[in-house]
Amino acid sequence: MLELITSIGIFSVLCVFILEMFLGANAMQMKARDKGKAVLLSETVAETVKSASSFEDALSEIGATTKWADIKKHQDGTYEISDFHDKQCDGEVAVYVLNYDKDWNTVNKSGEYSIIIIPYEEEIQGQKIANYEMYSYCLNGYPSLLHKENHVKLFELSFSDLKKGDSV
Numbered sequence: 001m002l003e004l005i006t007s008i009g010i011f012s013v014l015c016v017f018i019l020e021m022f023l024g025a026n027a028m029q030m031k032a033r034d035k036g037k038a039v040l041l042s043e044t045v046a047e048t049v050k051s052a053s054s055f056e057d058a059l060s061e062i063g064a065t066t067k068w069a070d071i072k073k074h075q076d077g078t079y080e081i082s083d084f085h086d087k088q089c090d091g092e093v094a095v096y097v098l099n100y101d102k103d104w105n106t107v108n109k110s111g112e113y114s115i116i117i118i119p120y121e122e123e124i125q126g127q128k129i130a131n132y133e134m135y136s137y138c139l140n141g142y143p144s145l146l147h148k149e150n151h152v153k154l155f156e157l158s159f160s161d162l163k164k165g166d167s168v
Contacts, residue, residue, distance in 0.1 A: 016145065019145060020144065020145045020146055023143050023144055023145060024144065026143065027142035027143055027144060030142055031138070031142055031152070031154070034113070034138055034154055035154045035155060037104050038113070038115070038136035038154040038155040039136075039155050041098075041100075041104065041115060041136070042115060042134050042136055042155055042157045043157070045062055045098065045115060045117070045134065046132070046134065046157060046159045048061055048062050049062075049117075049132060049159075049161065050159070050161050055119060055130065059096055062098060063098065063106055064096040064097060064098050064117065065096070065097050065098075065099075065108070066094055066095075066096055066097075067084035067086065067094075067095050067096070067097050068084065068086070068087065068088040068089065068092040068093070068094060068095070069084050069092055069093065069095050070089075070092050070093075071092075071093050071095070071118065084097065093118070094119075095116055095117065095118050096116070096117040096118075096119070097114055097115070097116055097117075098114065098115040098116075098117075099111040099113070099114050100112060100113040100114065100115075101113075110139070111139070112138065112139060112140055113136065113137065113138055113139065113154075114136070114137050114139060115134060115135070115136050115137075116134065116135045116136075116137070117132055117133075117134050118132065118133040118134075118135075119131070119132050120132075120133075127162060128162075129160050129161070129162050130160065130161045130162075131158070131159075131160045131161075132158065132159050132160070132161070133156070133157075133158050134156070134157040134158070134159075135153060135155070135156050136153070136154040136155040136156075137151050137152065137153055137154060138151075138152045138154055139151055
């Protein structure tokens, strides 16, 4: 009887690991698909921003909403973004958010995916350069038995835009 219970226990543990392997493979396939879509949409947004006559025109064209967040820049150049607010509080910076549903269609409320745009300016040799950091996220994570990770970063894009006549 003890041998039977031990066999069932070992079989149960192995089943959990095998199921986790299948879920992991499915999650990798989903993440790869989402990453491809995030790259395409991020590049489209970047090209729209660069081709628009102003940043405000680009925001209107892509349908981004303005949110406020406390942003901390790390030494490696990445940003840590706090929760978003509709109204500005002390020390918070404007970020622009695009929300997408599970099929990557634009939605007005928080969806399954989001693209966050962080603009900042710098001056180099008397020229104002608009720089942008863009991050694409899967907000609900991917299926797994052993761990659940929310807000999975899919893609990061940095780009700059020097408009003619923007010299200081």
